[in-house]
Amino acid sequence: MDNAARIAQFENMTQADPTNEMAYFSLGKAYAQAERFADAAKSYLRCIELVPDMSKAYQLAGEMLAQAGDAPRAITVLTQGHTIAAGKGDLMPKTAIAKLLKDLGSPVPNEPHNPTTATAKTNNLDSTGPIPPGMIRCHQSGKLGTPLPKPPFRGHLGQWIAQHITAETWNTWIGQGTKVINELRLDLSRDKDQETYDQHMREFLNIDDNALAQSKTQ
Numbered sequence: 001m002d003n004a005a006r007i008a009q010f011e012n013m014t015q016a017d018p019t020n021e022m023a024y025f026s027l028g029k030a031y032a033q034a035e036r037f038a039d040a041a042k043s044y045l046r047c048i049e050l051v052p053d054m055s056k057a058y059q060l061a062g063e064m065l066a067q068a069g070d071a072p073r074a075i076t077v078l079t080q081g082h083t084i085a086a087g088k089g090d091l092m093p094k095t096a097i098a099k100l101l102k103d104l105g106s107p108v109p110n111e112p113h114n115p116t117t118a119t120a121k122t123n124n125l126d127s128t129g130p131i132p133p134g135m136i137r138c139h140q141s142g143k144l145g146t147p148l149p150k151p152p153f154r155g156h157l158g159q160w161i162a163q164h165i166t167a168e169t170w171n172t173w174i175g176q177g178t179k180v181i182n183e184l185r186l187d188l189s190r191d192k193d194q195e196t197y198d199q200h201m202r203e204f205l206n207i208d209d210n211a212l213a214q215s216k217t218q
Helices: 003-016 021-033 037-050 055-067 071-088 091-103 115-122 156-164 167-184 191-205 209-217
Strands: none
Touching: 003 021, 003 167, 021 037, 021 055, 021 167, 021 191, 037 055, 055 071, 055 091, 071 091, 167 191
């Protein structure tokens, strides 16, 4: 599916369900790939309206605003996002937002003392320290969580998901995947519909083809 078709698909999803934050998130990514930066920023900002603590959406909205030439608003959004990410212990978005702010010549906010976040860091739940036994760091969220008891399906992709995606993130995808099936009226017995579903899954889980290829050689 080319990017224009993907944009149309995601636009239809947002029209069918204006509260589907992940449809707006995917639409933002598709707009960004088409270099429609202002439209991408608008989609990510809609995600923030729907889920005010989605730190990744702040990161991408700020990045798109900067690409669109609106540096002042980008700084405002990124500063808010850094506070959100720091408060939640979202390490990967927080690090990315800090770099974007520095690139824009804006100071990175000091992190307020948050007992919950401090406890999480002490327990290595959201740091880059050693991973406690029985946990994995999620490729999608950057957080530690419970591994899946077994691969969700056969093949290399299923094995990769079991090794890199936490059960918490996978369960979130199952809910989003149900929306994808219902809103796009997919019949998973048809190869084309299964491919559409798989593409949405890969985008939600942030699965990179290069990462999959590298893991095959390890």
